[in-house]
Amino acid sequence: MADQLQVDVWSDVMCPWCAIGWTQFSKAVAELKGDVDVTARFMPFELNPDAPPEGQDQAQVLAANYGKSLEEVAAMGRVVEDAANKAGFPMDWRGEGEAPAKRVWNTHQAHMLLRWALAVADPAAQVRLKEALLRAHFQQRLNVSDRAVLLDIAEVEGFDRAAAAAALDDPALSQAIRHEEAFAAQNGIRSVPTFVVNGKYILQGSSEPENFKQALVKLASMEAMA
Template identity: 55%
Template sequence: MSAEELPKVAVDIWSDVMCPWCAIGYTQFAKALKELEGEIDIEVRFMPFELNPDMPPEGRSQAEHLAAVYDRSPAEVAEMREQLLEVAAHAGFPMEYDGEGEPPEPWMWNTFDAHKLLRWALTVEGMEAQTALKLALFRAHFQQRRRIGKRSVLLDVAENLGFDRKAMEAALEDEALGIAVRLEERRARESNINSVPSFIINDRYLVPGAQEPEVYRETLRKVVELSQAG
């Protein structure tokens, strides 16, 4: 069967760069995509969702943030982090620091500009380019512990992928782009998407959270089966 003849499925992934489960979930989802090559033509778009829209520009210590959000002690937060690292490593997206020197303290950042850049990449360069940028931002945050709430760091990460820096600088200053991101975020709330990752298939079917690859794979197959049945 040629690529043109394959059944087509559209998947919108509501996700935040700060969300470890989003990185884990997409890693698992990507395994399903690999298994379905030549069987289903799957188009993927990343949609904006800010877990912490009120995060200040200077960010906040991850440990302090988690302790406040979940009402946990420092020891409990450390245990949560160790468990998360184990899950991430098992999924194939290790989150240990892989840079040089002493690892910086894990930090939380405001991600609105990251979402603007991801929306720009989708509009201007397409879905594959947007996915490449999303994965690079995941790596920059979780593995390199870079300050991705800072525009210059965002631009550096994207420029390293071949994106035009001047065009990106203009995009981040574009008020209309910011409004578009806010409207998409509002659409998520109105659609009762209140946690991420959320995988919306063909604007109709929801797969919530970070699942095992076979869950995504069989759900996509079932969606195709239902669509072909009319």
């Protein structure tokens, strides 16, 4: 019988390293299936909780946050894109016509949608929704703070549109997201992606699949002996 692990993945839809890290992690999980079975669920982390509804220019935000010039920010972007290509999650523009400028959006409602999806479906369905949101942001450059965009994505992924809309209007769900983010901060989760295994072991960053595999096998062995 395969060992079982539960992994909480703290990440944001806006975070390129989260997309890369999840791609690498999911490869490791797929390769381990049958020996170590991993159930993953996504937890909320907002990199830009104060982003306005109209969003912000990504390059300007990064330049201000890191004290870099726009040229340095562009170089950073190329490093990220190279890593994404290598991981198997290309971030190049996949739409028609000229690529729109990259923007930073408020992701609070995206996290509400993901939390609701976990409650009404199962972790696998939530994972599919998260991956769709990542593609929407990085490959299609859609406004993932826009209600209609979120509902379109949810519907395509098999969720009931009316129920999803009601979830986005639920203040209790919004508050739950705030509580979970506060819990993460209180427990030292200040960077993403962070993978919390069985509620007590922490893996961070966008490591290679083989490194994730080794870590998961080791942790499964430790849990089996506990």
